[in-house]
Amino acid sequence: DIQMTQSPSTLSASVGDRVTITCRASQSISSWLAWYQQKPGKAPKLLIYKASSLESGVPSRFSGSGSGTEFTLTISSLQPDDFATYYCQQYNSYSFTFGPGTKVDIK
Amino acid sequence: EVQLVQSGAEVKKPGESLKISCKGSGYSFTSYWIGWVRQMPGKGLEWMGIIYPGDSDTRYSPSFQGQVTISADKSISTAYLQWSSLKASDTAMYYCARRHIEEYAFDIWGQGTMVTVSS
Numbered sequence: 001d002i003q004m005t006q007s008p009s010t011l012s013a014s015v016g017d018r019v020t021i022t023c024r025a026s027q028s029i030s031s032w033l034a035w036y037q038q039k040p041g042k043a044p045k046l047l048i049y050k051a052s053s054l055e056s057g058v059p060s061r062f063s064g065s066g067s068g069t070e071f072t073l074t075i076s077s078l079q080p081d082d083f084a085t086y087y088c089q090q091y092n093s094y095s096f097t098f099g100p101g102t103k104v105d106i107k
Numbered sequence: 108e109v110q111l112v113q114s115g116a117e118v119k120k121p122g123e124s125l126k127i128s129c130k131g132s133g134y135s136f137t138s139y140w141i142g143w144v145r146q147m148p149g150k151g152l153e154w155m156g157i158i159y160p161g162d163s164d165t166r167y168s169p170s171f172q173g174q175v176t177i178s179a180d181k182s183i184s185t186a187y188l189q190w191s192s193l194k195a196s197d198t199a200m201y202y203c204a205r206r207h208i209e210e211y212a213f214d215i216w217g218q219g220t221m222v223t224v225s226s
Contacts, residue, residue: 001169034212036152043202043219044144044152049212087152091211094166096142096154 002026002092004099012107019075021102023088028068032091035064035073038101039084047086048073078104109133111141111203111217118223119193126189127220129203136184137161140206142213143177143188147199157206158186193224 003026013019023033031051036044046055048064051071061076075082083106088099114128129141142157156167160179167177179186186203201220204213 032211034210036213038152043216044204044213045216046207046212046214049207049210049214053210055212055214089152089154089212094157095168096157096211098144098152098154101151 001095002029002090002097004088004090004097006086006088006099006102008102009100010103010105012105013078014107015078015080017078017107019078019082019104021073021086021088021104023066023071023073023099025069025071025090027092029090029092031067033064033066033071034089034091035062036087036089037082037084038087044087075104109205109215111205111215113201113203113217113220116221116223118225121193121195121224121226123193123224124189124191125193125222126187127201127222129186129188129217131184131186131205134205137181139208141179141186142204142206143175143186144202144204144213145171145199146202146219152202155188155201160184160186193222195224195226197222198224 005024033051035048038044052064063074085101085103143155145153155171156177158165158177160181176189203217205215207214
């Protein structure tokens, strides 16, 4: 099975900050990497798919990059609505795995 | 509107069986894979398995193979997740989610079904 790690596990930031979250896969997953945002008591929301493609309706301050085993999610200017937990998710051979999550909270 | 609507919260005793549902609407239910995701209290997301309602092709995470059964009834656009004998450790929120038609990501999510197993 492919294992996913995320860093940091928690990130304290202020409104307007540039925020970067890293996700690493235990083996190459090409570009089959997605990012989700989850707020307390809510279902996850797809932000980015295929490593860098922005899901329709998602603000352009969110961007993704990477391929192979290392990926990043960047929020260019953190907004109040962005305080949440972020998960990466990989796909390989009919199997999906989520990363452990990164909680972005208010500094 | 494209949506997945899940069945309501359940409270069960250890050893009981359970089947929860996920009804799709606003799109061609048979053309998209539906996945199930577990979230234990205060924890992260875990992929359990996925089904293609068009032909009931089903894949399971090794962690959940043999522990749950995923099925679908395309005549009523509904996917299911079931347990034959619940354990306290099955207490969690369960989400169904639609896999993007061309990409390996989940673009539409149900609201979640909370399952509590307690004696």
